[in-house]
Amino acid sequence: MGESRERQSFEARLADADRALAANPRDLRALIAKGDALVGLGDARAGASFYNSALRGAADMAHLPPDLAVELRRAQAAIQDQGARFQSYLTDCLARSGFDAATSSDRFSLSLDLMAGRKRLYQQEPRFYLLPGLPQIQFQPRETLPWMSAVEDATADIRTELKALLAEPDLFRPYVEPRADRPNTDSKGMASNADWSALFLWKDGEEQPDMARRCPRTLEALAGVPLCRVPGRTPSILFSRLKAGARIPAHHGLINTRLICHLPLIAPPGSRFRVGNDVREWKEGHAWAFDDTIEHEAVNDSGQDRTILIFDVWKPEVTGEERALMSAMFEAIDSYGAGGKAWGV
Known part of the structure; x- marks a missing residue:
């Protein structure tokens, strides 16, 4: 009642x-x-x-x-x-029904987190060029990158070549440098900032002979890698140094048809990297590849500099025909006018 x-x-x-x-x-x-x-x-x-x-x-x-x-x-x-x-x-x-967050589909687990509001949706947001229909994946699954283990196996040799270069600190230049032929807006405070510096073996699709000849084992380790090749633009191969206590603000890359690869060489605990919702610590000798058109940022809260090898590769889903057509397209873009090249990673 x-x-x-x-x-x-x-x-x-x-x-x-x-x-x-x-x-x-x-x-x-x-x-x-x-x-x-x-x-x-x-x-x-x-x-x-x-x-x-x-x-x-x-x-x-x-x-x-x-x-x-x-x-x-x-x-x-x-x-x-x-x-x-x-x-x-x-x-x-x-x-x-058999679901286990540790072993079941990563995509389905993410869908639950998105539905519950525990994570937000990150999408590819390239600043220059989008090829539609590519998967929205933050860190590329290792099983799609059969060459990665061979690169990791060369970690010790690559680190030896790096240490010889680190003994000459003036070889490293700020990663973001101004260009005289373009407006230089710097809302994130990274232009000419030595907190994030680089030494290039290849830059904007061109070998840097003086540095390349000092790193034969590094380039040998990348011989079997499907480097993203667009004349005058890619690949870039570089050692990237992030000083102790420094941070690279959240940003997006330029094109969604490539992956950026990191091989940590000097990675003290407390140096970490976020792509979308996924935060990982660099671990020496453990490589990964990620889509840099998804928002990403880096933090080095350790007391030491962090240095990694960076290079860019084609996404496995991009066909040979599409790679050739994009190369032709960018060559046409670069032939129209006197500038426009220089990307970086």
Whole structure:
């Protein structure tokens, strides 16, 4: 009998809220009241939708009455509680279906994180050229890069060549250097900043003979790698140094048809890298490849400089025909006018 009266009370409150919302669909108190009534009637998901509507409406108001602010905080807590209970329920159901976040599909795991708001969606945002239809992948799966293990096997030899160059610190130049033939806007403070410096063996598709001849084992290790080759633009092969305490701000690369590869050579603990939602620490001798048109950034919170080998390769999904056509396209672009080359990685 008591349960029946309680239900009738919630139904009456629901009717009152509906009348208020018919008169003013943005009535924050009525939205909260309808959410309360629906929760009381056993539909917590529907109730949360009205709580959310009230919170969105309140975001547009400069000042809120103190009692309404209290009600909104209560609604926000109810949303969080409902979300936690729903996620627990969903996790249990999926576990019974065989889902394990550690071993099941990475894509499906990400879809759950996106749906729950635990992660945000990052997409390719190239600053210059987009080839449509390529997979939106932050770090490229190793199994698609059969040549990577051979590069890792050469880590010791490559590090030996690097250390000889590090003994001459003036060889390294700021990675971002201004160009006289283009406007030089620097909203991120990286232009001419020696905190992030580089020494190139190949730059903008051209070998740098003086440095290349000092690193024969490095170039030998890359002989079997599908380097991204566009005359006058790529590949670039370089040693990249990030000073202790330095940070490379979040940014996007230029074209989505290549992967940028890192082979850590001097990687003290505390030096880490983020691509989209995925944060990893560099570990000496452990290479990876990533899509640099997805937002990425680097941080070196260690007490030592971090130095890695960087080179760029074609994405496996880009066909031979597409590679040739893009090379021809960029050659045509570069032949139109007196400048425009020089990309970097």
